[in-house]
Amino acid sequence: MSNTTPVTVAALYQFTSFADPAALREPLLALCEEVGTCGTLLLAREGINGTIAGSDNAVSAVLAHIRTLPGCADLEVKYSHADTMPFARMKVRLKREIVTMGQPDVDPRASVGRYVDPHDWNDLILDPDTIVIDTRNDYEVMTGQFKGAVDPATESFRDFPAWFRSHREELLEGKKKVAMYCTGGIRCEKSTSFLRQEGIEDVFHLKGGILKYLETVPEDESLWEGECFVFDERVTVKHGLEQGEYSLCRACRRPITDEEMASPDYVEGVSCPYCIGEKTEEQRARYAERQRQRELAKQRAGKNRS
Incomplete structure (x- = not known):
């Protein structure tokens, strides 16, 4: 995790069952404030989601605490770095959902699409039998997208289910596979689970999202065009997760x-x-x-x- 830049940024999520997320909030916030991290963490009955930033040691301390929470021992984290702190303060919020889709029957813990490693993603989306769908919102897509991907032009992730249902026939015409992607992977946990509930079996999603792809796939092999919008003061990142323009x-x-x-x-x-x-x-x-x-x-x- 160490790097020459002074601020470590850690993006994380975990779908798990928290019986009482409110009881987890204060100890987590107190630790974040004690070690000096900034960012936002969301807690809900379905798990935890968010991004924090700080020194290597501070971020490690918070992640170690999160891994002690129920179902979070195998928490996966996507790391990047920044020259200056990309958040103004630290927030730990209680939410109904850690990523809001508004579909109460969708449960990524029960069923999701098949994960695709970033190094295998190009082969999948170049397959003529595959339709590629960007699950992000319209303002995020403005800065970059995978070549050939469908942009739903949604203002909110809540709009995605209605958009898919209304365009289902044209999207799937002549296609056998659906490949979906988002910034860090969390929205695809729900969008692929939703498609499975809609009766679509061959659903795939990019493991670790765009961030993991830009981190691990060399730029000269990449099918990503543009920059990736992120929800902090960096605004966008490029290949290698360098700050964008x-x-x-x-x-x-x-x-x-x-x-x-x-x-x-x-x-x-x-x-x-x-x-x-x-x-x-x-x-x-x-x-x-x-x-x-x-x-x-x-x-x-x-x-x-x-």
Whole structure:
């Protein structure tokens, strides 16, 4: 896990049964705060999901604690690194689902698709008998995608089941296999389980998600085009999990390029070319005040460090 960059980033999830997730929250949050990690962890009856960042030792301490929780001994973690802390604070939240699909009968612990190692993924998605589906949301797909993948153009993962049901016939026409992928693998646990419930047997998903693929598959062999959106201050990562080139519009949370930031429609923290027509004057005024407070907080933090 060691690296020359100062911040270790660990993405994790585990579907397991927590009888009382609320009882797990305080000890976990206390440890995270004690060792100095930042990020977000979600706890629900179906398990744990999230990303934390900190020093090697801090991250190791938190992961060791998580592995003592019921069903988490074999927790798999995807590591990357950052030059600066990519999160502002540490949050441990209680949720109904650790990834929200809104399908109560879907249980990845009972049935999921077949995992495909990143090194075998290219062969699968190049097979003409395979339909490849990106299970991420529209703003994530904006920065990159696997060559030839279908983009559902969903605003939320909750929309995925209805989208699939309405397009099922055209998607599966002439295809024998369904290959699905997402950022770190967790959404595919539910999406492949959902397809199995819909009666589709030959369902596959990329083990470890895009992050594991970009980490392990050489760029000259890769079928990934673009960068991968991540849910922290890095915004996107590239092959080798190096930080990408995108920034973030803090009004609509969409990734934006340097060219889009040069647009007259871009005002930091207030608007960008994508959301300028979506927000009201009242909303933009509220965003402007929020941005002003953010800048004041940065100034105060700078003075405290000097």
